[in-house]
Amino acid sequence: MKKNILITIFSLTLFFGCDDYLDETPDNRQTITSLDDVSELLVSAYNEGSQFFLEWRTDNVTAIFDNTQVDWMTENYQYRLVQSSTQQDTPSYLWETSYNAIAHANQALESLDQIEGGDADFRNALRGEALICRAYNHFILANVFSQHYNDANKGTLGIPYITAPETSLKVEYERGTLEETYQLIEKDLLDALPLISDAYYTGLGKYHFTKSAANAFASRFYLFTQDYDKCIEYSNKIIGTGTIGTTYVRDMAAVFTGTSSAQIADQFNDITQAYNLFVSRKESTGDRYYFGYRTNTNIINQILRINIQGDSDERDYFYNYGTQARSQPKYNELFRYTTATTGFPYIVVTEFRSEEVIFNRMESYVMQNRLQEALDDYNVLATLRYANGGQLTLQNVVDYFGGSDQDAMLEFVLSERRKEFLNESLRWFDIKRHSMEVTHIDVNGDTYVLGAEDLRKAIQLPQRATVNGIEANPR
Numbered sequence: 001m002k003k004n005i006l007i008t009i010f011s012l013t014l015f016f017g018c019d020d021y022l023d024e025t026p027d028n029r030q031t032i033t034s035l036d037d038v039s040e041l042l043v044s045a046y047n048e049g050s051q052f053f054l055e056w057r058t059d060n061v062t063a064i065f066d067n068t069q070v071d072w073m074t075e076n077y078q079y080r081l082v083q084s085s086t087q088q089d090t091p092s093y094l095w096e097t098s099y100n101a102i103a104h105a106n107q108a109l110e111s112l113d114q115i116e117g118g119d120a121d122f123r124n125a126l127r128g129e130a131l132i133c134r135a136y137n138h139f140i141l142a143n144v145f146s147q148h149y150n151d152a153n154k155g156t157l158g159i160p161y162i163t164a165p166e167t168s169l170k171v172e173y174e175r176g177t178l179e180e181t182y183q184l185i186e187k188d189l190l191d192a193l194p195l196i197s198d199a200y201y202t203g204l205g206k207y208h209f210t211k212s213a214a215n216a217f218a219s220r221f222y223l224f225t226q227d228y229d230k231c232i233e234y235s236n237k238i239i240g241t242g243t244i245g246t247t248y249v250r251d252m253a254a255v256f257t258g259t260s261s262a263q264i265a266d267q268f269n270d271i272t273q274a275y276n277l278f279v280s281r282k283e284s285t286g287d288r289y290y291f292g293y294r295t296n297t298n299i300i301n302q303i304l305r306i307n308i309q310g311d312s313d314e315r316d317y318f319y320n321y322g323t324q325a326r327s328q329p330k331y332n333e334l335f336r337y338t339t340a341t342t343g344f345p346y347i348v349v350t351e352f353r354s355e356e357v358i359f360n361r362m363e364s365y366v367m368q369n370r371l372q373e374a375l376d377d378y379n380v381l382a383t384l385r386y387a388n389g390g391q392l393t394l395q396n397v398v399d400y401f402g403g404s405d406q407d408a409m410l411e412f413v414l415s416e417r418r419k420e421f422l423n424e425s426l427r428w429f430d431i432k433r434h435s436m437e438v439t440h441i442d443v444n445g446d447t448y449v450l451g452a453e454d455l456r457k458a459i460q461l462p463q464r465a466t467v468n469g470i471e472a473n474p475r
Contacts, residue, residue, distance in 0.1 A: 032115070035119065039200070042208075045101050045130060045134075047101040049282065052284055053091065054429075055425050056077050057431075060423065061077070062298070062441070063293055064443075068291055069443060071084035071085065073292035074292065078440065078448045079448055079450055082460075088283050095141070102134055103165060108126065110164065121199070122200055128191075131188045132196060132209045135185045135188035135217075139221065142182065143429055144459050145458060147457060148429075148432040148457070153178055155177050156178050158176045158178040160173040160174070161176065175470060182225060192214065193218065196209060197211070198211055206278060206279050207279055212237075215237040216357050219234045219238070219356075222234060224433065235357045235361040235364070236361070243376040243377060246384060248357070249275060249380065250273065261327075265330055266348075268329070269348050278350070278352040281346050282346060283345070284333075284347050285333070287330075287333060290321070290325065295328075295422070296325065297324070300326055308412070309382075309390050312386065315328075315419055327423075333345050349424075358377055361374075361377065362374040362413050371405055371409050375392065378392070379392065397412045414430060460473050
């Protein structure tokens with residue numbers, strides 16, 4: 001599996017343009033002489049590439065016939081190689097911006113080894129932040145471009161795990177197995193956790209990996225690797241042991257109240273709230289309702305309005321458009337100007353929120369057959385999700401979903417995860433993790449089926465990667 005790899009827009013395009021980068025060996029790094037320089041460098045270890053395109057691969061969207069049809073959205077919807085664009089909201093863009101972020105983390109780690117003196121605690125905190133950024137960016141790449149991690153897939157292709165800054169245009173890397181990739185992610189994660197400190201973040205700290213954000217990442221990591229004891233352990237570091245309280249559960253009725261979608265989106269992603277653990281900026285136009293494939297009334301009925309409660313769901317808050325598209329106000333599109341008249345649209349995204357941690361623990365409880373504990377957590381969350389409080393018994397769940405107690409509870413938790421994280425891209429990972437089949441019908445009436453164990457669940461690598469020697473995913 002050893003191949004030549006050219007990762008474009010890599011660490012050292014930081015300080016000169018892409019054309020210059022392709023013309024010379026990238027050893028002309030910015031001089032980093034202090035811990036403050038490293039701290040500034042780590043701002044770019046957070047990926048601005050959006051995962052929005054994952055939503056268009058899920059069962060949360062359908063054809064909106066009078067929308068503007070965009071090729072790169074259609075390619076995702078039809079599970080084809082996305083080759084019409086390499087810009088925002090595409091797999092290519094996520095690939096390149098992820099490795100660019102990783103390169104910044106690696107440069108920070110190398111610089112920390114070279115800089116003498118300075119506050120030791122600050123140095124450790126920077127090292128922890130660099131390691132967690134490197135781990136998280138590789139984790140996202142693995143979950144997008146590889147199969148889901150499980151015993152059957154451990155030997156399949158992982159992704160190149162980069163642990164040092166580049167000093168030449170072409171370097172040999174092994175793509176390795178998925179198991180090897182996850183071992184490296186876990187090592188960086190565990191090395192980072194005891195080092196991370198919130199003491200050096202001010203104001204916009206939640207745009208960084210705080211202790212809580214790092215533990216939320218660990219909660220997701222161990223859920224995805226089916227290590228349920230550890231998932232519960234790291235979830236408890238945020239939400240506490242025993243049944244949850246409401247500190248880490250947003251009041252959805254209060255959040256989804258306001259005079260404009262922008263106001264509501266800002267409330268949803270408010271960094272002052274305890275339940276928003278890690279917020280980032282993503283260059284994206286993915287939430288524009290008039291583009292391509294979207295949620296519509298039929299899907300909303302299926303997900304939210306026909307429910308076990310027989311009650312009004314406070315998450316059922318959508319803006320209706322003439323295109324028949326329906327959109328929850330979770331994102332507020334802004335604009336970053338690079339000249340007086342041009343620039344990039346972007347959105348603010350909550351990448352980790354405590355409700356995900358709660359659902360991670362609930363699912364882990366179910367997988368351990370601790371069904372009442374899972375239901376106890378749900379019944380607290382439900383008080384702020386359903387108009388009448390939404391209290392359920394295990395028998396209610398079994399009667400509604402059928403099958404064994406454990407099977408019914410798992411289906412229940414996954415259905416509630418779908419409601420909670422609609423239009424946040426997490427549904428794609430659940431589809432992969434639980435071998436779900438998805439059927440899409442496009443605007444021409446053609447049908448595209450993504451099978452339960454479909455190889456296309458590992459999204460194909462960008463062409464710019466494969467033409468430079470990285471092994472493509474099998475089809």
